[in-house]
Amino acid sequence: MADLSCRIAGVKSPNPFWLASAPPTDKKYNVERAFKAGWGGVVWKTLGEDPPVVNVSSRYGAMELPGQKMMGFNNIELITDRPLELNLQEITEVKKAWPDRAVIVSLMVPCNEESWKKILKRVEVTGADGVELNFGCPHGMSERGMGSAVGQVPEYIEMVTRWCKAHTRMPVFVKLTPNITDIRGPARAAKAGGADAVSLINTINSITSVDLDVMAPRPVVGGKGTHGGYCGPAVKPIALNMVAEIGRDPQTTGIPISGIGGISDWRDAAEFMALGSTSVQVCTAAMHYGFKIVSDMTDGLNNWMDLKGYRRLEDFVGKAIPNVVNWNQLDLNFKTIAHIEQDQCIQCGLCYIACEDTSHQAISHDKKMGVSKYEVIDKECVGCNLCQLACPVDCITMIPQKTGLPYLPWTQHPNNVMRK
């Protein structure tokens, strides 16, 4: 049995699986159900100043693949629409009843020191373990000078973080928006402002689909729509890259990360952790399947750690970071080629048509007595992996070749006129 207990920026939880600030953490009722199901912590749905915001009806849209629902999820909700006092009271009750779980309070108030100072004092008395500054929300709040309007300007991030650190003893997590060109800027700013940890990613600006009858983006609100925030499995690759960028940037390396974005199972979580996340947060997967999914997350991670011989989370958190390098450090003498396992091949021809039409014409098609045979032409294969990715039965393996050639990065390649 591996030890799943997690400690990030001084906040402890029995496992690294937290629910992200969103509807699943909107009130005591949900949070207690989540804790009963086994979640290690929650980031309470973002609090703001009274009077509370008002939400529209028709709030979510989704990106579907045939037969697969909610690959990507989109919302146009705002921060909590419940009174501040009610939330604070429930947070107090929950933390008291569940002392071993992490309870972080997400905050978003107007961009002035007084507002932040005021709300921090009120959160402190709840006994919460920390706060998360929501600089991410891409819709609704940004028009009011909050959320991603702050998160997109590193100077503001640094300034607000600094205020918060000055006015509370609680650990400060800064939640970053992905709606920027280079995540390192905001991360560096958070660090400079004294953040104890960063959380990422928040949702991505999106229009998930257009209702072609109404001629408006979904979700449609009385004939109109607006861009919303995108999350769910589809955003995981974007989130992973951003987490990795922060993990390997010399200016931010070492800052604790709470990884978020499309995490649906233990494997997704392990990947975020390998790239440097100490805890992970989940929203869409819980909204799709309910809180029970945490049981697979905890025992799946546990079983995998046992298999690999990792005893604690620290044993593998960040372990993949050294292997994330810039393109120009990759070995240009490395060569891999595709191999089709004939007795598993079902003759669907997808590898052939992919390579033939769009890649390197490196697969031959031979048809005898109505039966097709597909084979890789080794000398034409550039090792792009396309055929392997297209194969529905995984009968294609990429086999690294022994070239006998030395490591040759672009920086030293003869074709590089700038080589040193």
Added chain:
Amino acid sequence: MKYEEVFCDIEKPLNLKTAQIESSRCYYCYDAPCITACPTGIDIPSFVRKISNGNVKGAALDILSANVMGGTCARACPVETLCQEACVREKSEKKPVAIGQLQRFATDEYFKTGEQAFTRAPTNGIKIAVVGAGPAGLSCAHHLARLGYDITIFESRAKAGGLNEFGLAPYKLTNEFAQQEVNYILSIGGITIEYGKSLGKEITLDDLRGKFSAVFLGVGLGGNNSLGIPGEESKMVIDATRMIEKIRQTKDLSKIPVPKNVIVIGGGNTSVDIAIQMKKLGSEFVTIAYRRGRTEMGATHHEQELALTHGVQLLNWVKPVKIEADSMQFEYTQVESGKLLGTGKMITLKAEAIYKAIGQTLVSSEKVSLKNGKISVNEKFETSLSGVYAGGDCTGVGEDLTVTAVQHGKLAARSIHEKLGARKHG
């Protein structure tokens, strides 16, 4: 007893949601084996993908342009030995994409719109005769009508559709589907049907050859094989196809007497069809008696399973000996050095009705050359007489299936057009 209740749809049709989920299982193969396995060469991956993308009309047109009876075929084809057997998912997981069901979904949904998928070219004034309004004849007529020919179909019965109307099991083709499809095919225009006109009686081939630029024969197999055993002339011995026709054409099923003990002779799909229909009508003991084993039966594995789940008994390795007043005697058989021989051991089964499903034969009084008792055609579906073409069951080409007949009609139409188009320009 309500007809619709006894013979309700054997398969639950898909709806948009289930069709989209099922269609997403298709890998969209290159050079897809299912296309090769379909006698009409429907571009299956293409239509399946269109369903999954919500382009149901596009899917239906892919189907109908290759097979104008795609609706019937979706219900009646033995897909487990055709497209679905070839599906790569059958190979990888023994669970092929439900192509037949998806084809049915696409065509049903499209027919609901009442649209006509095809337009007829302006008439070219060339007259073609088609004999028989079954799948082969209708398919040939439809293709020629699209090209602008004027078609007259001569049909001996009072209704079109051939075995779609008179033969296919009513739980596969429910309600008025066969007639709706016929109406759809005729709605292209340029096709007239003369009912009650039999080749060899009211009309002759010489007449037709004189009056029309080409003649297509799609007369099917009108005759039935006989057992050649004592007692066969008994009134309780009936050809299975005749009984099936009676059931299909009777609206009030309570008028059909229901025998308690039924014996069906034969091992093909027709034997399964009549056996299940009698079971559904209320016969208590229905036995299919076949002279060889289950693997040798012409009925597909799927059809045999269907019979068994309906409570039909399969009695294998028995051959008919004689028929008596209320029973039938069989002799057990076995294979000895490749030959089927009687063992001398007998078995007698009670019967109030015996249905013969031992194959149909061509009824031909015309002077076209035959081969193995069927009309001989070349790869262009030309018979021995110039300008006379044939297709479907009446030829010996391919399996006797609706889908094969449709393909023959289509290919013969192409040959006719090739010939006559050339003559016109030359």
